[in-house]
Amino acid sequence: MGVVTQEGVVGIINAVSKNYSRVMSILNRDIKISSGVSSNNFFGITTWNGNDYKTAQIDDIPKEASVNIGDTISTNGFSFIFPKNIPIGIIMDYSLNKKTGLYEIQISLSNDFRRIKYVYVIKNNLKEEIEKLKL
Structure with missing residues (x-):
């Protein structure tokens, strides 16, 4: 199950008991969120590199995509966890990897994780039901 605030994605529930649940925050290097640039149909994977609790990155966006500083990165609805268009962050910097032809995009996360209540x-x-169809 996905965990969000009004500002956007927080993380994913990875364990539950009768009265409690444990959330793996987006600030965990093991979490990968299917996401994309809201202004176009290109998608990639948002991850956290462990450097700063305010930032993350999205990889695998091809050079054909129109990418601009200030664009919103949001969930793309390709997983069972998050529906489409839940904000993750805003593009603050990007560069094109000439070897791969893919953008390396730095984003400022929508949530201030120090203030979540x-x-x-x-x-x-x-x-x-959907998972049963995959078998």
Whole structure:
């Protein structure tokens, strides 16, 4: 299940008990969120590199995409965890890797993780049915 605030993505629930749940924050190097540039249909993977709790990066956006500083990065709805268009962050810098032809994009995260008090949990009620079709 996805975890969000009004500002955007917080993380993913990775363990539950009768009364509690544990959230793996987007500030974990093991989390990968399917995402994209909101102004176009190109998508990639948002990850955190461990350097700064205010920033993350999105990789695998091809050079054909129109990318600009200030563009919003949001979930793309390609996973069972998050629906489409939940904000993740804003592009603050980018460069084109000439070897791969893919952008390396730095984003400023939508949430200030020092100030989060309340979150919302997103449950996809159709997840189990969809997963059964994959078999």
